[in-house]
Amino acid sequence: MSEQDPVTLMKQYVGKAAADRVTSGMIVGLGTGSTTAYAIQYIGERLKTGDLKDIKGIPTSFQSTVLAKKYGIPLTTLDEVDRIDIAIDGADEVDPQKNLIKGGGAAHTREKIVDSLAEVFIVVVDSSKLVDQLGSTFLLPVEVMPLAMTPVMKALEKLGGKPTLRMGVKKAGPVVTDQGNLVIDVKFDAIDNPADLEKEINNIPGVLENGLFVGVADIILVGEVVNQEAKVREIS
Numbered sequence: 001m002s003e004q005d006p007v008t009l010m011k012q013y014v015g016k017a018a019a020d021r022v023t024s025g026m027i028v029g030l031g032t033g034s035t036t037a038y039a040i041q042y043i044g045e046r047l048k049t050g051d052l053k054d055i056k057g058i059p060t061s062f063q064s065t066v067l068a069k070k071y072g073i074p075l076t077t078l079d080e081v082d083r084i085d086i087a088i089d090g091a092d093e094v095d096p097q098k099n100l101i102k103g104g105g106a107a108h109t110r111e112k113i114v115d116s117l118a119e120v121f122i123v124v125v126d127s128s129k130l131v132d133q134l135g136s137t138f139l140l141p142v143e144v145m146p147l148a149m150t151p152v153m154k155a156l157e158k159l160g161g162k163p164t165l166r167m168g169v170k171k172a173g174p175v176v177t178d179q180g181n182l183v184i185d186v187k188f189d190a191i192d193n194p195a196d197l198e199k200e201i202n203n204i205p206g207v208l209e210n211g212l213f214v215g216v217a218d219i220i221l222v223g224e225v226v227n228q229e230a231k232v233r234e235i236s
């Protein structure tokens with residue numbers, strides 16, 4: 001195996017495997033995060049060599065917009081298309097039913113819109129993201145309008161969560177989403193019923209969207225290292 005850090009290698013492998021599923025003429029949802037960034041890069045490389053033609057991307061964040069432009073992927077919007085053929089996106093946790101927690105990059109609201117509309121939604125993760133139960137390793141992100149921050153936190157506590165406001169790194173104050181909102185990360189001891197919790201949280205006034213993606217993913221591509229060799233395993 002190459003000298004490269006194994007996690008980076010796994011991300012590159014799944015990113016490439018997902019980019020290989022894109023065919024000419026497709027409208028492609030472009031997710032957010034460090035793993036999807038490799039998929040965007042490889043899609044751009046395939047366009048450059050002529051292996052891929054006439055595709056259009058729908059970005060899910062400022063990050064994916066910038067990367068798509070950097071790698072020469074033409075962009076479009078939901079107003080201009082009648083379908084999304086495929087979406088490629090990362091995740092923070094994946095359970096055995098292919099339910100997800102997303103939002104580590106604070107982009108889950110736009111990601112859920114784009115990923116849910118796709119005919120095929122491919123999730124790209126390294127093996128550390130697979131869990132038996134959602135909420136085991138990652139806090140659940142909730143995007144909230146700034147004026148509703150305090151009442152939403154109280155409502156999340158009533159649902160059994162321990163909420164904290166996500167703070168910026170190399171920026172004083174809270175993380176502000178691409179939509180100008182805040183993110184509350186919530187610790188739940190166990191998420192027994194992700195489908196019910198997803199609806200309950202979204203029903204709190206002031207909440208835009210939470211990071212539970214239930215029944216949205218079609219295919220999970222998992223990058224793993226087996227016998228010191230990086231491989232991609234498909235869960236479908």
Ligand code: 5RP
Pocket residue numbers: 031032033034035036089090091092101102103104105106107108111
């Ligand atoms: C952004 C996301 C990302 O897809 C998720 O955080 C995974 O990112 P990475 O591939 O960097 O681990 O949901 O909101």
